[in-house]
Amino acid sequence: MDIVLGIKVxxxxxxxxxxxxxxxxxxxxxxxxKTRALNEHNLMAFTGEAGDTVQFAEYIQANIQLxxxxxxxxLPPKAVNHFVRNQLASSIRSRKPYQVNVILAGYDxxxxxxxxxxxxxxxxxxxxxxxxxGYAGFYTFSLLDRHYRSDMSVDExxxxxxxxxxxxxxxxxxxxxxxxVKIVDKSGIRxxxxxx
Amino acid sequence: MSDxxxxxxxxxxxxxxxxxxxxxxxxxxxxxxxxLANNFEKIFNFGHVFLGLAGLATDxxxxxEIFRMxxxxxxxxxxxxxxxxxxxxLVSSTLYERRFGPYFVSPIVAGINSKTDKxxxxxFDLIGCIDxxxxxxxxxxxxxxxxxxCESLYEPNLEPEDLFETxxxxxxxxxxxxxxxxxxxxxxxxxxxxxxxxxxxx
Amino acid sequence: MVGLSFDNYQRNQYLAAKGVGVPKATSTGTTIxxxxxxxxxxxxxxxxxxxxxxxxxxxxxxxxxxxxTIWCAGAGTAADTEMVTQLISSNLELHSxxxxxxxxxxxxxxxxxxxxYKYQGHIGAYLIVAGIDPTGAHLFSIHAHGSTxxxxxxxxxxxxxxxxxxxxxxxxxxxTKEEAIKLCSDAIxxxxxxxxxxxxxxxxxxxEIGKDAQLYRNYLxxxxxxxxxxxxxxxxxxxxxLKEDIYKLVDVEEEVVNLDTMQVDA
Numbered sequence: 244m245d246i247v248l249g250i251k252v253x254x255x256x257x258x259x260x261x262x263x264x265x266x267x268x269x270x271x272x273x274x275x276x277k278t279r280a281l282n283e284h285n286l287m288a289f290t291g292e293a294g295d296t297v298q299f300a301e302y303i304q305a306n307i308q309l310x311x312x313x314x315x316x317x318l319p320p321k322a323v324n325h326f327v328r329n330q331l332a333s334s335i336r337s338r339k340p341y342q343v344n345v346i347l348a349g350y351d352x353x354x355x356x357x358x359x360x361x362x363x364x365x366x367x368x369x370x371x372x373x374x375x376x377g378y379a380g381f382y383t384f385s386l387l388d389r390h391y392r393s394d395m396s397v398d399e400x401x402x403x404x405x406x407x408x409x410x411x412x413x414x415x416x417x418x419x420x421x422x423x424v425k426i427v428d429k430s431g432i433r434x435x436x437x438x439x
Numbered sequence: 440m441s442d443x444x445x446x447x448x449x450x451x452x453x454x455x456x457x458x459x460x461x462x463x464x465x466x467x468x469x470x471x472x473x474x475l476a477n478n479f480e481k482i483f484n485f486g487h488v489f490l491g492l493a494g495l496a497t498d499x500x501x502x503x504e505i506f507r508m509x510x511x512x513x514x515x516x517x518x519x520x521x522x523x524x525x526x527x528x529l530v531s532s533t534l535y536e537r538r539f540g541p542y543f544v545s546p547i548v549a550g551i552n553s554k555t556d557k558x559x560x561x562x563f564d565l566i567g568c569i570d571x572x573x574x575x576x577x578x579x580x581x582x583x584x585x586x587x588x589c590e591s592l593y594e595p596n597l598e599p600e601d602l603f604e605t606x607x608x609x610x611x612x613x614x615x616x617x618x619x620x621x622x623x624x625x626x627x628x629x630x631x632x633x634x635x636x637x638x639x640x641x
Numbered sequence: 642m643v644g645l646s647f648d649n650y651q652r653n654q655y656l657a658a659k660g661v662g663v664p665k666a667t668s669t670g671t672t673i674x675x676x677x678x679x680x681x682x683x684x685x686x687x688x689x690x691x692x693x694x695x696x697x698x699x700x701x702x703x704x705x706x707x708x709x710t711i712w713c714a715g716a717g718t719a720a721d722t723e724m725v726t727q728l729i730s731s732n733l734e735l736h737s738x739x740x741x742x743x744x745x746x747x748x749x750x751x752x753x754x755x756x757x758y759k760y761q762g763h764i765g766a767y768l769i770v771a772g773i774d775p776t777g778a779h780l781f782s783i784h785a786h787g788s789t790x791x792x793x794x795x796x797x798x799x800x801x802x803x804x805x806x807x808x809x810x811x812x813x814x815x816x817t818k819e820e821a822i823k824l825c826s827d828a829i830x831x832x833x834x835x836x837x838x839x840x841x842x843x844x845x846x847x848x849e850i851g852k853d854a855q856l857y858r859n860y861l862x863x864x865x866x867x868x869x870x871x872x873x874x875x876x877x878x879x880x881x882x883l884k885e886d887i888y889k890l891v892d893v894e895e896e897v898v899n900l901d902t903m904q905v906d907a
Contacts, residue, residue: 332497336540336652361475366497367447369468369476380473443656535724539763540649568720570690570698583695592873604875611880636886 245290246379246411246419247277249346250387251359251372252400255428256348259404259439260288261419273420281307282317285349286425286432287327290376291364292342299343303327320349320358324368332366340364344376348427357427382414383407397426401437408439443543444494444565446471448619450579451481451491452610453549453560454593455572456602459630460558462489462549463610465579467622468496477622481579485510486520487550487634489627490530493579494544494565502542505533523550523559527569534567541565545578549629556631575609581617588613599628599635607639670838672800673703673714674808674828675769675780677793678821681849682771682778684714685825687800687833688859689840696840700859704846708733708744710854711772712846713753716798717785718765725766729753746772746779750789758787767797773848794824800832800839807831818849826861833863840864 246261264275278288279300287303289296307326311317318326324347334341347360361367361374373387374380390403401424408422422439425432451464468479482491483503490506492499509529513521521529527548534542547562561569562576570576575593577585588609597605607626614620628635670691675684690698705713705726711733715722729752736752737744750770757764768783782795794812796804807828816824822845832839843861848854 328500332501335497336649338651340652340655363470363497365446365495366501367468367470367495368500369479369496371476371478374475380475384473441660531720535720536646537649538645538720538724539647540651540653542649564692564697564720566718566720568690568718568723570701572698586695594869594872594874597874600877601874604877604879605873607880608875632889634888636888637882638884639880639882 244415244417244419245277245377246422247288247290247344247346247376248379248383248404248407248422249288249348249359249361249374250391250400250404251357251393252395252397253393254355254357255350255397255426256357256359257397257400257404258286258288258346258348258425258427259408259422261421262423263418263420265417266293270418270420276423278423278425279304280432281323282311283431284317284352284427285320285323285347286427288346288348290344295341295343299341300345303330319351319353320347320360321351323347323349324358324360324362324370328362328366328368331362331364335365346374346376348425350427350429352429355429378415379411382410386410397428405437405439444545445580445619447494447496448580448617449479449481449493450577450581450585450610450614450617450620451493451547452575452577452585452589452606452613453491453547453562454575454589454602454606455558455560455595456597456599458556458558459599459602459628460549460551460560461602461606461626461628462491462547462560463606463624463626464491464493465610465614465620465622465624467620469619472618474622480625482625482627483507485526486514487553487629488521488523488526489549489629490526491547491549491578492544495542498542498544502533502544502546506530509533520553522552522554523548524552526550527559527561530563531567531569534563534565538566545582547576547578549627551629551631580619581613584613584616585609599630603628603635603637670836671703671716671798672796672804672829672832672836672839673716673769673798674796674804674825675714675771675782675794676808676812676816676821676825677778677780678816678818680778681773681818681847682780683818683821683825683845683847684712684769684771685829685843685845685860686714687829687839688842688844689838690719691838699841702844702858704844704856706730707749707770707772708737710774710848711744711746711749711770712848712854712856713749713771714769714797715766717767721764721766722768725753725756725764726768729756743774745774745776746770746781750781750783753783754787754789757783757785762786769795769797771848773850773854778848778850796828798832798839800836803831803835804828818847822847822860830861830863
């Protein structure tokens, strides 16, 4: 039931994740952050099996950080995306695979363009203009199909995100405690409060 | 979730014409009923050999990368590009290596031998059994529909322009009757000195 | 690493545990037969390959060459019959080179059955092995678990019952080559017509003592498709195109370099 959304606009990516941390019938926390910053310009949002998600995200985070320190060069989004896909594609063939689905938001400084990648626990990877994992996609893709343009500004993107948030609040059977919204662009990763 | 080879959906088809071959695929990638992407190509080329991979998307990506590596190593060792017939055997042995834990894909190969100028197409099951064909090869979630379309539309010795229409209409009609395929298509028409690459929507 | 890789086996067991089915491999729902005659041995097969209820290949080859004078017909999982046959063919060649003798049918038989037994039936190859060697003409059959049979006539595959009915009623001792070919092709035809898993054409391989083995590919073609009375060709331009690109892929330039006059930097 976790919500993970990503929208790629003109020169940045918007990432929204639900703030509720749920276990069974209880909401344990309403300030959860389902994202990890992998480096200056790469953010990973994740959903999936309880223990696996954070374990996997921080393993990826550590390795991307390590690469940055060793080589004194931060991996660009394309390389990060392939690295994560490779990890998940190898994991699915192991004794106990990670059950983690991720959305990778990044900004390629060399190419000066944003990047959004959808990867599931099987290692399926696609680069798409807007992405969602779980049930959120069923409710939001139709809105995004209708209103999305690739040359939108962040503000225009946030307007669509607001539409998505309203729809999710109306249709989702449980309260997901709102969305935590982050922006990835040329100046890095930042969280913004848009009251969603 | 039931059958791994129909989680993501997708189809591919290859046909033989007069001194030419054609290979085509749809562009959909889904997660069960939910369509996710309309830009997921299932055809890859290694020099002048074309490989279509329908099936589980993660394995499609993994295998395309494996074959990219293997054909590059082949190119360095042999100092020439791999020919379609050799590539077919490479695909076969690579898949059979995983006999008891297969990749969930149905590959098809199309190309023209650069030495003999002979057109070549073939298909495989998921463990690498080669199906050599003189007419057409189908694969993917709409393979049943494609069999029907190809069996009725196909005729031998088509010119490249006519082969394009035949393969396109066969693929479009077949994928229109498959919920898991469609969302755009790509067609490659391969003649001995050039490749025509066409995208079209409906 | 020696042998086949079982890497993905665990993943698929995991997937299976989650209610995921495993897709079907192409199987040769098949009719294959073999029969000895005065001075040699013959094997024959139909040419249909199936994947579930779908005919995957209408004219496949089920007769495999193990050595120039030893051939085998395969039923069961198509990839397995093909790969096991190629493997044993290679090993037979290496063996005959190191032993400096032409390969024997019993050698092929032993190599095949030991390989199949090792895999406990998981390699789904059902074979009829026949051939000529210095000790004469031989005919055997092998099952996927590794058991073997000897006989003057054999049949295997989903059409084996139909074929065996023909073999049992028409076989006699001391057949001529022509009579044996007729008997085998009749038996395959019984499979083609009466077994849904078999169909299309008849392939025959004749192995005669003192002669090269002869493969008669499509010896009988009782299922040729009639010419279509109408062409379904579409007028050019029927299909709407969004984008078109032309690649010129191959452009190889060759140059002869004279090694004597070539300058090499020190």
